[in-house]
Amino acid sequence: MTTPEHTSSSISEADRYRLLVDAVIDYAIYMLDPAGFVSSWNPGAERFKGYRQADILGRHFSTFYAEEDKNDGLPQRALAIAQAEGRFENEGWRVRKDGSRFWAHVIIDPIWSPSGGLLGFAKVTRDLTERKRAEEALRKSEQQFRLLVQSVTDYAIYMLDPDGLVTNWNMGAQRIKGYLPEDIIGSHFSKFYTEKDRIQGEPDRGLATAAREGRFEKEGWRVRKDGTHFFAHVVIDAIRGEDGELIGFAKITRDITAAMESQKALEKTREALFQSQKMDALGQLTGGIAHDFNNLLTIILSSLSIVSKHVSDNPRLSGLVDNAIKGAQRGASLTQRMLAFARSQELNLERLEVPDVISGMASMAQRTLGPMIQIETHFPLGLKGIIADLHQLELALLNLMTNARDAMPDGGRIVLAARNEYADDSDPITLKPGQYVCLSVTDTGTGMDESVLSKATDPFFTTKVVGKGTGLGLAMVRGLIEQLGGTVVIRSVVGEGTSVELWIPVATAEGEHNIAEPAATVKNDATSTPTLRVLLVDDDALVLTSFCDMIEELGHTVLTAASGPDALDILSREPAFDVVITDYAMPRMTGAELAEAIHLEWPKLPIILASGYTQVQIPSYLTRLPKPIDQAQLKKALSEATRGTER
Structure with a gap:
């Protein structure tokens, strides 16, 4: 029996090499004679070149070359190099029997006889088509990625080496930061940081964080080549090799200055809206309180006015009543400030020339402010006129000057x-576009810091000690100017002083058309108003009683109603009234609604509307009676309403 050892020993060395070559199918291994003709062929060559041994033996190996390579003499050159240098190695396209191409790695070694003669060539070829395709795909992908990065202009995308030096630079980086590649490659990226950030070690801290945690992200100010600043969103990613060693950093920077400014503008708008809503709500509350307070003062003043006539022969009681009346009148002044803040006060509008207003009050203001205060006035020629309430404007200016003195x-x-001045849409001051007169009061006092300045016109805010200020002064000024269609601007520097600017619209033909004609002078004699039959309407029982007493004290007869529907019911049953006096703010039916209903049914019946505040223009057929009411005002209103209607 033949043992394996015996079989192996019976195979010659040449046979073993032939068996080895024939077993290889991943490489084409074959021989060429000295002229390049194929003299042997293994299964690997047959597998990826497509030729059977019988088809290819005796044919020149240039059969496997592309036509352009054959024309270029590559096959002959390969043999010549192998013979001259002992080896030829190359990669290139080769051609299979079916005409398809494959990417081949080729080695040609010369074979020499013991005597030194050339016997031929050993040729080893490997099919690297898949690798070539993968490399080509990778190359194409890298090229596309490089083009993508270079084409991005909204982001600065660039690489840093481990020390923070810039190694490449895309178009976005050039656009955002202003540096050309030749200006910046090789420079340290800290060049983009502000001096303050560099001193504080921000660039090194960013790289250290990215190296330690893999990523660093932050927003902050950066510097362009021309020295201008922009607000940036920055991401730094660490790049590591397969062995984990730090290769460098990928850095992406985006200019978000516009977005940041838009966000700030949005927040400022939201804050302004919130402040406006808050002030409107507070104004409505204050106006409502002032209205109720006016009702109370009407009761007090009407009662005191009646009492004062009956104690005139008692000096002590008369003095007490006079003091009480003065106290109530001071309360009325306070309600006027509250209504001014709420932009709901009655204004007697007229055309005013600002220099005349100041000249008229200068001497009085100097006496009020004292000798330690020097008053200067600066008014240019050609200053335009305004439409305002003279008394309220003087009161506002005096208030500002008093604050300045303090x-x-x-x-x-x-x-x-x-x-x-002229305001347009680009002006930072929120005003309708148009012409304005800017009236300012400037002092050389202590000034205000940002915290105080931001609250200066808020109602009830004061820096004075308790009992020395109501906190309504600047709020009243602001309310008045806004009611006139303007605004108040306050500028202040601590230690240097304060300037308060009142921007008031210039008088126009349309504005002057809305100015009410001055009422004719009313005589105060007893015959100026005959005995009248009055229908008095008010939902407040105390006001109704006091008001009724005041009317009767003037010698008139009164019938009362507690609501608008009750008043209409009385008028339908007893139409013989000379005048109707109605409160403005009533539930179920307001005074204005009642007045409109009466005017439609009884157009010749005079109507007086009593109110401490209103934000609407009343029709011309109504006479307004401001609250709190005293007898003189009541008498005047009755005379105005009934003039020409006496029976």
Whole structure:
């Protein structure tokens, strides 16, 4: 029996090599004679070149080359190099029997006889088509990625080496930061940081964080080549090799300055809206309180006015009543400030020339402010006129000048100035576009810091000690100016002083058309108003009683109604009234609604509307009676309403 050892030993060395070559199917291994003709062929060559041994033996190996390579003489050159240098190695396209191409790695070694003669060539070829395709795909992908990065202009995308030096630079980086590649490659990326950030170690801290945690992200100010600043969103990612070693960093920067400014503008708008809503709500509340307070003052003043006539022969009681009346009148002044803040006060509008207003009150203001205050006035020629309430404007200016004096305890200078201004949509001051007169009161006092300045016109806010201020002064000024269609601007620097600007619309033909004609002078004699039959309407029983007493004290007869529907019911049954007096703010039916219903049914019946505030223009057929009411005002209103209607 033949043992394996015996079989193996019976195979010659040449046979073993032939068996080895024939077993290889992943490589084409074959021989060429000295002229390049194929003299042997293994299964690997047959597998990926497609030729059977019988088809290819005796044919020149240039059969496997592409036509362009044959024309270029590559096959002959390969043999010549192998013979001259002992080896030829190359990669290139080769052609299979079916005409398809494959990417081949080729090695040609010369074979020499013991005597030194050339016997031929050993040729080993490997099919690397798949690798070539993968490399080509990778190359194409890298090229596309490189083009993608280079084409991005909204982001600065670039690489840093482990020390933070810039190694490449895309178009976005060039656009955002202003550097050309030749200007910046090789420079440290800290060049983009502000001096303050560099001193504080921000660039190194960013790289250290990215190296430690894999990523660093932050927003902050950065510097362009021209020195301008932009607000940036920055991401730094660490790049590591397969062995984990830090290769460098990928850095992406985006200019978000516009987005940040838009966000700030949005927040500012939201804050302004919130503040406006808050002030409107507070104004409505304040106006409502003032209305109720006016009702109470009407009761007090009407009662005191009646009492004062009956104690005139008693000096002590008369003095007490007079003091009480003065106290109630001070309360009425306070309600006027509250209504001014709520932009709901009655205004007697007229055309005013600002220099005339200041000249008229200058001497009085100097006496009020004292000798330690120096008052200066600066008014240009050609200053335009305004439409305002003279008394309220003077009160506002006096209030501002008093505040200025209080800010200068050791004395100082107050400058009253005015100038023509034009506001448009680009103006930071929120005003309708148009012409304005800017009236300013400037002092050299202690000034206000940002915290105080932001609250200066808020109602009931004051820096004075308890009992020395109501906190309604600047709120009243602001309410008045806004009611006139303008605005108040306050500028202040701590230690240097404060300037309060009142922007008031310039008088126009349309505005002057809305000015009410001045009422004719009413005589105060007893015959100016005959005995009248009055229908009095008010939902407040105390006001109704006091008001009724005041009317009767003037010698008139009164019938009362507690609501608008009750008043209409009385009028339908007893139409013989000379005048109707109705409160403005009533439930179920307001005074204005009642007045409209009466005017439609009884158009010749005079109507007086009593109110401490209103934000609507009343029809011309109504006479307005401001609250709180005293007898003189009541008498005047009755005379105006019934003039020409006496029976």
